[in-house]
Amino acid sequence: MVTTTVEKIRELSAQLLKDKKVDMVIGFQKGSLPMSNEPVMVKRPADVDKLVWDSHCSVNLASYLTDRKEKIGVIAKGCDTRNIATHIIENKISREQLTIIGVPCSGMIDRRKVMNAVGFEIKELIEESDRVIAKGDDAEKRFNKAEILQENCAVCSHPNPVLFDELVSDPVEVKEGIDRYADVREIEAMETDAKWAYFEDLLSNCIRCYACRNACPLCYCPTCFVDESEPQWVGKSSDAVDTRTFHFLRAYHCAGRCTDCGSCERVCPMGIKMRAFTRKLEKDCLESFNWQAGLNIEQRPPLDSFNPADPDQFVK
């Protein structure tokens, strides 16, 4: 019999807990609504049946590792492992504390896309490899998984874990020839005024709830710059200037660190596409320093190292 991904995850997790190699396993359990799995910390071998795996495990679990002292097993997709590597480089957790159970990932489903496409309340979502069926009380709708992927998953360059102790299945095929930055180049090509108007429009719905910051595995500062009051770097109101300052600064704090896991966009209650910012910086890091975040734990990040060959054409 072929063991499924879920069975393999449960088996490995139970073994780690039994052998006391880890104090807990961080993974996903079913949420109370369809398409809403939630992170769970499993501490007893008897509880491993809570663990699930499907296309709704999109939360980046690296967020749950920051400054933890225990020994931890963590279920990790490609992007999670890149953020775990970033956490290790930034001394937010040590490699020795972790047992990484890597899961090759075929992309996560954007539940907003599914909900917008169907006209009924979804009671269940069934996945059969790349076919997805949304079921309501007396209706159903079929999708190709490719149509309803999260936007970052559709252009993912590292679906397979880059750092792991166990791998639960064979690596998935990496899509070749994806143009990750077509839309970024379009924005770059705009005239100054058009660019300003573009961002004005992009951020016009922002309610400054900071969900993007809270979900981001990189945003672990004990006090975020937006919450400081002495000095107050940015106003608390939803003034467009403050909102823009928040988004630009947050993106810059993620420069050379962002793995495009898509957490920010996924949790945004207003559907703001703020990956436009982080991906511009990701593109710059790739072009200027040939750098992609979190691919290994040996190399120092570009903003942390100096090379006389670093580009400096902007300095006159």
Add this chain to the structure above:
Amino acid sequence: MGIEKDRLHFSWISSAEATKFVDVVNKVTASVKALGPAKRFIKAG
């Protein structure tokens, strides 16, 4: 991000390069004056 190109300048000037400093400051002031007052990233009221 929609800030005019000539409004922001980067330069490396050694403390021994007084003439370069004067030169750069003159160029920066001229290019910013040509743009007029900044309207972006300025809070109303």
